[in-house]
Amino acid sequence: MSLIHRYKSNGFNIVLDINSGCIHLVDEVTYEVLPYLEEGLGTEAIAEKLENKYNREDIETSVRECNKLKEDGMLFTKDVYENVIEEFSNNRQTVVKALCLHIAHDCNLACRYCFAEEGEYHGRRALMSYEVGKKALDFLIANSGSRKNLEVDFFGGEPLMNWQVVKDLVKYGREQEKLHNKKFRFTLTTNGVLLNDEVMEFCNKEMGNVVLSVDGRKEVHDYMRPFRKGAGSYDLIMPKFQKFAESRNQDKYYVRGTFTHHNLDFSKDVLHLADLGFKQISVEPVVAADTEEYAIREEDIPQIMEEYDTLAKEMIKREKEGKGFNFFHFMIDLTGGPCVYKRLSGCGSGTEYLAVTPWGDFYPCHQFVGEEQYLMGNVDEGITKPEIQKEFGGCNVYTKKDCKDCFARFYCSGGCAANAFHFQGDIKGNYEIGCELQRKRVECAIMIKAALACD
Structure with a gap:
């Protein structure tokens, strides 16, 4: 197992020390010295390997500097967590800190790639009642242990089709905060069809984040995200999304799109959204069975790789021009190294994070809803299948x-x-x-x- 990852990109020779997260920009000599050092070769042996390409003094200097980085714990570091993962998983007290409330199993769009089948999730159309939502929040409070900050995402289908219940549950949550010394962070995901000034005003007061679903260019969006009778939704939602993003000072929201086999030139969709003024952007690859005509295929990967390179270079250019924006999939924290907690616990689905259906059933996350083998319990009885929670708790990179x-x-x-x-x-x-x-x-x-x- 290699301890480093080397690659060339945009004129840089980049070396990632995998376990510490340290990044090194190196010259050509060091780029070629490093694999031999990892093999355990000494200075003399490496010099013999590379003496036809590089000056011997440069090779010796490179080896010396790399060994100093190794001594300082910045290169060829070992993974000190692998041996404790089992003990960590077994001894960790699981607390629930986030819920995805399926406030509406219904939708006013008919997106072609929707894993939720127009909001129905392999089942029936339904709206969550206030009573079910209230029990879900009570469950979260009761199962959050000493954790103060809790998160609730209003999800669908389309949550705005059940807007009054959203508002009522936020009000209930705020009342419970004072009683239990908790703090709710509410978020909302919407397709924008029912977005209006009243919704925006409420969200700006109460929602820590809002996800606005749009796929990019008009022709791309309207093809994949039409109304049920076939008309496109771009012209209706886009002015509202622009207004909403501005009303939130271009912060605490993101426009979230999906690219498919039909728009492999998706960097144009990202830049289209940036050109419209959006500063927080996510356009992500569709996940679909290869039997679907819009699915990403193995042969699409080279073009997608080129698109990411194109987008990265354009983002650098725009940032230097003072016109930068955030692209969700390129946001990475390099200051603290790879997150220890995340490497030990994964994303938290099925343990710290659960999805709740309109009738109150618990699943590990929104993408498991309808998969009956992963039905974990409900708002009345709590977790009735702790073995599922344990299975997810043991799921991580190790x-x-x-x-x-x-x-x-x-x-x-x-x-x-x-x-x-x-x-x-x-x-x-x-x-x-x-x-x-x-x-x-x-x-x-x-x-x-x-x-x-x-x-």
Whole structure:
């Protein structure tokens, strides 16, 4: 298992020390010295390997500097957490800190790629009642232990189709904060069809984050996100989204799109959204069975990789011009190294984070809703299948065999359990296309940081 990852990008020779998260920009000599050092070769042996290409003195200097970085714990560091993962998982007290409330299993759009089947999730149309939502918040408070900050996402379908209940539950949550010494952070995901001034005003007062669903260019968005009778939704929602983003001072929201096989030139969709003034942008690859005509295929990957490179270079250019924006998949924290907590616990689905259906059933996350083998309990009885919680609690980069040799494993925490389940039938598996794209995004994110730091 390699301890470093080397790659070239946009004129930089970049070296990631996988376990510490340290990033090094190196010259050509050091770029070629490093693999031999990792093999354990000494200065003399490395000089013999490279003496036809580089000056011997430069090689010796490079080896000396690399060994100093190793001594300082910044290069070829070992993973000190792998041996404690089992003990950590067994002894950790699981507290629930977030709920995804499926406030509406109904939708006013008919998006072609919707995993929720127009909001129905393999089942019936339904709106969550205030009583069910209230019990869900009570469950969260009761199962959050000493944790003060809790999160509740109003999700769908389309949450605004059940807007009064959203408002009532926020009011109830605020009342409970004082009684239990908790603090709720409410968030909302919406397609914008029912967005109006009253909704915006309420959200600006109460919602810590709002996700606005839009796929980019008008022709792309209208093809994938039409109304049920076929008309596009772009012209209706876009002015409202622009107004909403401005009303939130271009912060605490993001426009979230999906790219498919039909718009592999998705960097144009990201830049279209940036040109419209949005500063917080996420456009993500569709996850779909390869039988779907819009699914990402293995042969699409080279073009997608090029698009990420194109986007990364344009983002650097715009940042230097004072016109920068955030792209969700390129946001990476390099200051603290790979997050220890995330590498040990994964994303938290099925343990710290649960989805709640309109009738009050618990699932590990929104993408498991309707998969009956992962029905965990309900708002009346609580968790009735703790073995599911335990299964998810044991899911992390150390229990996924395909993560073992992946340099990006500590930035994705082993990837999405739902994607692994749907593609390999096992939450400890991997969605291979997703993994390839994740690695590329990590490389681009690091390169962007390097380019801006060197300016």
